[in-house]
Amino acid sequence: MSLTSGEEHPSVLARWGSAAFELTANLFYAFGFFWNVLLETFHFRSRSKVGTQVLVMQILFTGVNALFIITLIAVSLGTVIIFYGNQIPTAVSTNLVYTILITVITRELGPLLTAFIVMARSGVAIATELSSMVVTHEIEAYLAIGINPISYLVVPRFLGVTLSMIALNLYFNLSGLAASYLVAQFIHPIPASEYFSQLMAQLTPNAVSLSVVKSLIFGIVISLVSSLNGFRAQQSTTEIPVIVIRAVGQGFGLLIVVNILLTLAFAG
Amino acid sequence: MRFRIRFAQQVVGFFLLLALAILVGVIILMGLNQRWFDRGYHFTSRFETADGLTPGMPIHLRGFEIGKVSSVDLNSNNRVNVVIQIYSDYYDKIKPNSVLELDKGTFGIGGGLNLLPGRNLLPPMENGSFIPSTDTILGKNLLAQGLVDQPTSNDQLGAILAQVQTTLGNINQLLGDVNAAVEGTSSNQLTTLLAGINLTVRDLNRLLAESSQGLVPNLTAITGDLAKLSSQLRDPKGLIPKLLDPQGSIATMLNDHNQLYNQVTTILSQISQTMTQVQGVASYVNQSTPQITGVLEDTRTALHNADNVMTGLANNPLLKGGIPEQKPQHFQAPGLRDEKF
Amino acid sequence: MSVSSACAELREVTFHTGQCLLFENLSLSLAKDRCTVLMGPAGCGKSTILKIAAGLILPQSGSVIFDQKSWEARNEEQTIAVRAKTGFVFQNAALWANKTVRQNIELPLQFHNPQFSQAQIEERVEEAARLVGLRNVWDDRPSHLSLGEQKLVSFARAIVNDPETLFLDDPTAGLDNQLKERLLAFIEEFRRQGKTVILVTQDPSVTARVADDLAIMRDGQILVVGPIHEVVQSQDPRVVEILTSVLSQAATFSQDILGLLAEGQP
Numbered sequence: 001m002s003l004t005s006g007e008e009h010p011s012v013l014a015r016w017g018s019a020a021f022e023l024t025a026n027l028f029y030a031f032g033f034f035w036n037v038l039l040e041t042f043h044f045r046s047r048s049k050v051g052t053q054v055l056v057m058q059i060l061f062t063g064v065n066a067l068f069i070i071t072l073i074a075v076s077l078g079t080v081i082i083f084y085g086n087q088i089p090t091a092v093s094t095n096l097v098y099t100i101l102i103t104v105i106t107r108e109l110g111p112l113l114t115a116f117i118v119m120a121r122s123g124v125a126i127a128t129e130l131s132s133m134v135v136t137h138e139i140e141a142y143l144a145i146g147i148n149p150i151s152y153l154v155v156p157r158f159l160g161v162t163l164s165m166i167a168l169n170l171y172f173n174l175s176g177l178a179a180s181y182l183v184a185q186f187i188h189p190i191p192a193s194e195y196f197s198q199l200m201a202q203l204t205p206n207a208v209s210l211s212v213v214k215s216l217i218f219g220i221v222i223s224l225v226s227s228l229n230g231f232r233a234q235q236s237t238t239e240i241p242v243i244v245i246r247a248v249g250q251g252f253g254l255l256i257v258v259n260i261l262l263t264l265a266f267a268g
Numbered sequence: 269m270r271f272r273i274r275f276a277q278q279v280v281g282f283f284l285l286l287a288l289a290i291l292v293g294v295i296i297l298m299g300l301n302q303r304w305f306d307r308g309y310h311f312t313s314r315f316e317t318a319d320g321l322t323p324g325m326p327i328h329l330r331g332f333e334i335g336k337v338s339s340v341d342l343n344s345n346n347r348v349n350v351v352i353q354i355y356s357d358y359y360d361k362i363k364p365n366s367v368l369e370l371d372k373g374t375f376g377i378g379g380g381l382n383l384l385p386g387r388n389l390l391p392p393m394e395n396g397s398f399i400p401s402t403d404t405i406l407g408k409n410l411l412a413q414g415l416v417d418q419p420t421s422n423d424q425l426g427a428i429l430a431q432v433q434t435t436l437g438n439i440n441q442l443l444g445d446v447n448a449a450v451e452g453t454s455s456n457q458l459t460t461l462l463a464g465i466n467l468t469v470r471d472l473n474r475l476l477a478e479s480s481q482g483l484v485p486n487l488t489a490i491t492g493d494l495a496k497l498s499s500q501l502r503d504p505k506g507l508i509p510k511l512l513d514p515q516g517s518i519a520t521m522l523n524d525h526n527q528l529y530n531q532v533t534t535i536l537s538q539i540s541q542t543m544t545q546v547q548g549v550a551s552y553v554n555q556s557t558p559q560i561t562g563v564l565e566d567t568r569t570a571l572h573n574a575d576n577v578m579t580g581l582a583n584n585p586l587l588k589g590g591i592p593e594q595k596p597q598h599f600q601a602p603g604l605r606d607e608k609f
Numbered sequence: 610m611s612v613s614s615a616c617a618e619l620r621e622v623t624f625h626t627g628q629c630l631l632f633e634n635l636s637l638s639l640a641k642d643r644c645t646v647l648m649g650p651a652g653c654g655k656s657t658i659l660k661i662a663a664g665l666i667l668p669q670s671g672s673v674i675f676d677q678k679s680w681e682a683r684n685e686e687q688t689i690a691v692r693a694k695t696g697f698v699f700q701n702a703a704l705w706a707n708k709t710v711r712q713n714i715e716l717p718l719q720f721h722n723p724q725f726s727q728a729q730i731e732e733r734v735e736e737a738a739r740l741v742g743l744r745n746v747w748d749d750r751p752s753h754l755s756l757g758e759q760k761l762v763s764f765a766r767a768i769v770n771d772p773e774t775l776f777l778d779d780p781t782a783g784l785d786n787q788l789k790e791r792l793l794a795f796i797e798e799f800r801r802q803g804k805t806v807i808l809v810t811q812d813p814s815v816t817a818r819v820a821d822d823l824a825i826m827r828d829g830q831i832l833v834v835g836p837i838h839e840v841v842q843s844q845d846p847r848v849v850e851i852l853t854s855v856l857s858q859a860a861t862f863s864q865d866i867l868g869l870l871a872e873g874q875p
Contacts, residue, residue, distance in 0.1 A: 050327075059280045060272060067283075111339035129707075137703035142663045144776075145698075145717040146692025146768075148685065167287035174290050208294065234626070 008268065022258075024089050033150075033228050037158055040151040051156045056158025062122040063167050073113055074172040077105060078180035079197050085189050098202040105176040111214035112259050114169045118161060119251045123226040127247040130230025131240045149231075152231060158223040165219030169211060210266040216261065218255055225251045308335060308353045309395045313368045315348040320370055326380040327352055328371065329418050334358035334383060335427040352381070352399075361385050362392045365415045387411075388419045504578040613639055615674070616641040616774060617662040622671035624657060629676035631657055632829030634671070639822075644796065644806040646816045646837075647827030649851060655809040656700055656778050658826070662807060663697055663776045664688070668705030676774075693721040700778040700809075702759035704766075711747040714738065714766045721770055737769040742791040764792065774805040781815055793818045843865045865866040 010018070042049060081104055085097030104110075130153065133139050143147050181195050229247035233239045272279050299305065315321060318340050327335040335354035343349045354362055366384030371379050383399075395397070400407035410416050619637045623630075631654045638664060647655045660666040661673055664680035672679050676691060683691065703715050716736045718725060725733075738801045743761045751759055760783055767775060777796075781789045796819045800806055810816060816823065816837070824834035825842070825848050832848050833840050841852065 023324050040539050059283065064272065064279055064283050100283050132708075136706070137699050137701060138705050140660065141697070141699060141705065141766075143665050144663065144692065144695070144697035145720060145770075146689040147716075147720055163284060168282055169681040170287045170290045196297075197301060202295050203298050204292070204302075205298065208298065212291070 020057070020190050030150065030224070030228055033040070033231075034224055036150050036152050040148065040155045041158060041224075044151065051152050054152065054156035055160050058122075058156050059164050060143065061125070062118060064163030065076075066117055066121055066164070066168060067171060069117055070114055070168050070172050070229040071119070071175045072177035074105070074110070075138045075179035077109060077113070078176035079183045081105070082180035082184045083187065087183070088123045090158035095198055098198045101177060101180060101199065102202045102204075102207050105180075106173055106203065106211045108259075108263070110176065111169050111211055111218055112255065114172050114215065115163065115255050116252065118165055118168065118219070119222045119226075119248065119255065122131050122161055122164070123222045123251050124244055124248060126161070126223065126226040127244045128240060130227055131233035132237065134231060135235060135237050135240065149191045154223075156226045157227055161223035162219030165222065166212060166215045169215035173211065206266060210262065212257065213266075214262050216238060217258055220250055221254050221258060225254060284372065303355055306356050308355050309359045309362070309394065311352050311354065311395075311397055311399045313349060313350045313352060313399045313401050314343075314404055315370065315401050318342070318348045320379055321350060321381075327354070327362055327368075327383055328380050329358065329383045329385065332358070333380075334361065335382065338386065350401075354383075360392050362399070363388055364390050364393055365410050366393065366399050366401050367407045367410050367416050370402070384411075384418055388416055400566045416464065613624055614641055615639060617807065618674040619658070619662060619668075620672050622668040622673065622676070624654075624661065624666070624668045635831060637662075637824065637831050637834060639805075639807050641805050642646060642803050643821035644800045644808060644819045645806070645822040645824060645834075646820035647809045647824045648811065648816060650854070651811070653826045654829050655826055659776055659778055659807060659809050661770065663695065664691075665697070674694060689721070689797070693770055694719065694773040695776065696770065696772040696774070696778040698760070698763045698767045698778060698780045698784070702751070702763040704759055706751055709748050709750060709760050710754070712745075713751065713762055714769050717770050719793065732758075733769055734765075737806060740768065740795055741765045742788055754860040756786055757785065757788060760784060761788065762791075768799075770793075772804070774807070775799065777806065777808040777810075777812055779812075780808070781810065789815075827851060 078101070084096065085100055086219055088096055130139075133153070139149050139153075142152060177199060180191065181190075184190050184195065226247045228251065229243050233243055305417060321337065321340045323337050323339055325337045326333045327337065331409045333351055335358065338351040338353045340347075341349045350368075352368070362383070363386035367384045367386075369382040369384055400410065402408065402411065411418070615638045619635060619641045620660045621632045621634045621636055623635070625631055635658075637658065637714070647658060648850075650699065657666065662675065663673055664673060667681070672681070678687075680688070703712075705716070711734060714737060715730055718730050718733055720818060722730075738761075741761045741764045743758070743765055746754060746758065746762075751762065754762065760780060762782060768776075769807050780796075784792065793815065796806055796808075797857055800819065802819070808819065809814070822835060823837040825832045825840065825843075827847060832845060832851070833843050840848070843849065
């Protein structure tokens with residue numbers, strides 16, 4: 001049975017109109033979802049008696065297991081910066097390299113690269129897992145015993161990804177800056193006290209808070225985009241790859257946009 | 269079961285706590301390093317323009333960061349009011365008659381304000397006092413009256429100039445030897461000739477004495493020696509013809525298995541190195557520090573003279589005679605924008 | 610049928626997925642303390658009706674009353690309290706793939722009874738498994754089990770909280786006769802305790818064994834609902850057609866229904 005009667009092909013305007021309507025509806029749905037997640041997060045400790053274990057496993061998977069790849073990227077980034085930074089004549093500026101280190105590692109690429117890795121690992125995993133749970137009616141099974149899927153499934157992922165994102169960004173910074181110090185010892189030895197005091201002088205509260213805020217919001221974006229898309233599945237397992245691809249596309253796009261907005265917001 | 273799964277709670281707890289520790293550690297280190305807990309002492313100043321002035325920029329005293337700029341505002345007379353904060357540790361350095369000077373730094377990066385403290389033993393200025401800048405008449409007067417303790421040179425240049433000084437010292441010693449040798453073997457007529465050169469030497473000394481730089485005593489001696497030699501060598505009736513005389517004593521001197529000539533070759537290479545260094549310095553020298561430009565002009569003169577000596581001596585054994593005429597070249601510190609990138 | 614005697618009541622319910630309308634303005638009352646069986650051709654919306662009655666799916670319009678109150682009118686605490694007294698067995702078992710069999714059965718207990726010790730939980734879990742005849746597969750993942758075993762685990766999960774109402778979506782599919790017999794015996798015992806069962810099946814032998822009431826569905830409509838003896842006597846040609854087609858589909862298991870039909874004759 002079809003809901004639509006046998007009408008003519010809709011005009012371009014009508015198609016745009018319905019697309020705009022759908023986009024608005026989706027946005028409202030996304031904000032409603034976010035609001036629900038926030039409410040449930042607020043009640044997480046009191047309501048979700050069995051969600052803590054899910055949270056622990058989520059942090060283990062998103063945070064601890066991603067530590068190696070994050071460290072690897074941070075070390076290579078720190079190495080590259082200190083290598084090129086040492087080619088800047090000291091007469092130009094003795095501490096320009098520290099400014100570059102802080103700008104690239106702490107303010108910009110640290111949070112963004114960490115977010116890309118987390119999106120590629122955990123965002124994909126969450127979207128896949130949740131959409132396959134919808135398809136196999138596991139979500140309904142949670143509903144049937146009274147467990148709210150948002151508080152039991154989304155909130156631990158939301159908290160886990162966000163906490164892991166913040167922690168991973170800190171580890172990224174630590175390993176990137178420490179690696180650049182170690183590499184500097186081979187190129188142009190600097191005493192540790194000199195290196196770290198110069199670094200600390202360049203490391204402003206603005207840079208640190210920008211970095212932490214970025215990782216916090218990136219974590220929120222990744223967990224929400226992937227779980228929201230995961231729940232969009234309906235009936236068929238063939239929907240899952242489509243959903244995952246859409247989640248990754250939306251996730252990466254949003255991360256880049258949010259990164260620019262936050263950088264601008266903190267520049268003023 | 270794998271270790272991580274079995275001890276998931278412990279592993280995750282450690283992972284999060286360590287991250288928190290890193291964050292707290294960084295904040296504490298940052299606070300200590302940036303003196304968040306030091307309220308410090310505040311002073312005001314006035315500049316003609318806010319170009320190169322930004323809140324938060326450091327204030328240096330002989331290379332040490334002693335404070336930072338708190339605020340920069342345009343006042344009702346269209347002058348720029350600046351409030352600075354001096355860290356407590358350095359408060360006692362802020363003597364009366366202190367002056368603030370804008371240090372734009374090279375390429376405008378890493379600049380700041382230089383505090384030039386008053387040259388006196390009075391107690392430090394009171395919190396909230398006015399420190400004139402070099403833009404103000406008061407500041408200029410204090411500088412002109414010599415009431416302000418000014419560092420001798422920019423720190424970046426200091427290191428390179430120290431090398432120049434060492435090289436110049438070596439040159440001086442060698443030239444002294446040459447002069448001694450020449451004088452010791454010359455006739456009385458030569459001594460008379462040399463007396464006429466004293467005037468030139470005095471002129472040079474006077475010129476150099478004006479810039480009371482640490483480099484200068486050495487440079488004065490060198491320039492003296494060089495000028496003396498150079499004049500002698502250039503004089504058509506002077507040293508060279510005498511030296512060229514097969515009867516002359518120079519033949520004896522040159523008959524030493526080229527020892528002097530080798531020494532001279534060494535000087536040549538040292539001079540060439542020095543010139544390279546000086547030119548390197550010149551390309552980074554800011555035009556706002558003319559005293560450095562002056563020193564370099566002097567150095568260049570000295571080196572030019574030394575070069576003449578070299579040419580003369582190099583030509584001498586080949587009996588080609590004398591020093592070729594050269595158009596004098598003036599040293600110019602090139603503007604930064606003239607650099608080709 | 611009055612509200613007080615209804616376990617669940619669907620009022621003017623309309624439900625569609627995307628462009629496909631499943632049913633429109635459908636009303637149905639499911640009696641309390643009885644076993645109601647929904648029968649009908651495949652794809653007629655039986656499972657969806659069951660999920661709507663259990664409040665797992667919200668219809669686009671209309672209201673669903675369960676235990677004298679609309680699902681939508683309940684707040685979260687009230688919903689959880691109702692869920693603690695209901696069990697649901699899904700057609701595909703819908704076990705949580707990332708949990709072991711034991712964790713699957715434990716979770717409803719842990720969730721609704723945080724005060725239980727681990728020993729109490731284990732005791733209840735093992736009792737539920739014994740009742741449905743589940744063999745010792747505690748630490749296996751659901752994907753390692755056959756569909757029949759998955760159904761048993763799903764059944765054990767539904768009854769572990771000792772519910773008042775059971776929603777069963779084709780509970781006997783994929784089970785061998787011995788296990789099916791055990792499940793039917795359990796359902797009969799459950800019903801004897803005065804509890805409610807709402808069951809969707811295509812299997813006439815199940816209907817014959819446990820049904821008190823029978824609802825016949827077709828093309829998104831309830832053709833007839835009422836005590837099984839009345840329904841099998843219906844003169845509605847569509848009902849007769851469905852009952853006959855069910856009989857022909859399940860010729861080998863038709864004895865019970867035939868007996869039932871014979872019993873229904875005056």
